[in-house]
Amino acid sequence: MLDVRPPRKKVAVRVAVAQELTGIESVTVEESPPPPDPGPGQVLIRVHCAGVGPWDVGMLGGGFPGTTVPFVPGQEVSGVVEAVGVGAEVLPGQRVYATTFPTGGGLAEFVLADSGRVAAMPADTDFAAAAGLVIAAGTAHEGLIDRGRLRAGETVLITAASGGVGSCAVQIAVAVGARVLGVASLGNHGYLRSLGAAAVFDYHDPDWAGQVHRAVPGGVDLLFDGAGGQTRDSALTTIRDNGRAVSIIAQDPMGELERGITGDTFAARVDRQRLDALTALVEAGQLHPRVEAVFPLEQAPEALARVAGGHTRGKLAVQIVP
Template sequence: MKALLCKQHGLPETLVVEEVADLEPGKGQVVLDVKAAAVNFPDTLIIQNLYQFKPELPFSAGGECSGVVKSVGEGVKHVKPGDRVIAFTGWGAFAEQVLADAAAVIPMPPEMDFVTASAFVMTYATSYHALVDRGELEEGETLLVLGASGGVGLAAIEIGKALGARVIAAASTAEKLAVCKEHGADELLNYESEDMKARLKELTGGKGVDVVYDPVGGPFSEIALRSTGWRGRFLVIGFANGEIPKIPLNLTLLKGSSICGVFWGDYVKREPDNNIKDLFALFEWLQAGKLKPHIAGTYSLEDGPKAIRALMDRKVSGKVVITPGEV
């Protein structure tokens, strides 16, 4: 089989496509023929050896994919060869085959295509866990989404609207904000050209926002936290900006507010039953048309480095997907 390999830590341009041995499942494992694999922010870090998981070289990045079960190991009962499935692997999915733990493989909803399936669960489940479980977002509250045109940002907008919230989308260009509007944002804020603090005060009538969804980090995090209202909730999703902000904790005291960490990957491991309930809710919303995943583009395995680079340079609205197999 072919795989997009990281043979030395570095930037996407150092990745190479090579032939490697076919995979065989062990006990409790599943081998998939990969049809589509979404590119996520951790993929840009893992190839640089900057992520918390550090696989041995050489390896393929890619932690989220869809495909067809090729073979199963001893003890695997819930899927069988030929089944269409979604899998979460940590890494390894940017290849024609991937090995996954059976517990991380779920059947695809019959109406989903492979590209959408590969790009749906991680972003939407992260945002659902963040807004429903950690943020306790309620109908009628105001949600501010930073980095709103990215994959998790657009998911947060749609989930916020499904929950009945008023959503303010913040992004860096008019083009990105237009995508946010298409996905349901009520208000738009360009934090590169507008005074973010003044604009949020205006949009909330001085009350402040109830929940902040922040996958970006950097200099806008503190401004957003200062713009929360009484009992506001600030959700820490990630640091796409590359800068981990240092927040003055007195801000939480003055506003009676909370800073909540969101780590969906560990939530899945620690609370698998709750995660399954989340997925059922999301699949129902998808079927009802409340969620509309935005796929910005698909790339061949050979062009995989370009997909990772586009995400790394923050040129992507929604998700980009690598397609090692025919879809």
């Protein structure tokens, strides 16, 4: 059906923006010029919610080469299509979720996105939950399905299992039919079992890797690592000979592995096909978005500080449209 809404009024918009890459403290909420009209293959989204994550914190600290100022954080959004450029495959008025990684822009009332990275939101999903799915679940899905080649009946060990990516990884692995072991602090063990984890291990316990060995004497088939550092080093010892490991800690690559183990450190690139796969899981009741807290735009710096502090359960979102 032809969209007949009146032309968009171009007025100043609210954004959370950093004028220098010196950390979270550089983010302020202010007015910005209206966004341009979408070009070919672009979609202008009126943002209802944006997810925030470690990548935003890293960019604000200057940790991602190529990040320029002024910089608006927010790499994953949900909202309503305001306008489309030639060749875009969504319609004005459609409820969508999308990624703008690595350029950001999500912590604003409007954002431009490539149409190939925009998809219709899952049915009966609210905007905060949809925004929180994009990168977290997209990363988990790529790591487990494409790179980790996880199959039904296998055993997967997931570190940082209670975080945004980890909690999605647990659910996706369960949906595949795998046996899921999680690594998280003791207070999150019940939460992870509620997501379907068969067993959970406390990384504060110096013998946690030994406990995994005793639970799975032959070793796990796949390690999905979201922790890096010593936790990952210990987790690597639990993999069976000729097993597999994938890590999302790009700044801490695994290097050469032993015992025939193959390793892959990656940063996900979420596209419409990935989002459609997530939608199918959500609508089948196999993936439930977990949003720990929703902040108003004016409290975007507080949301980012919460991310930087770590130990979140699920995702954090910022609500743009009240």
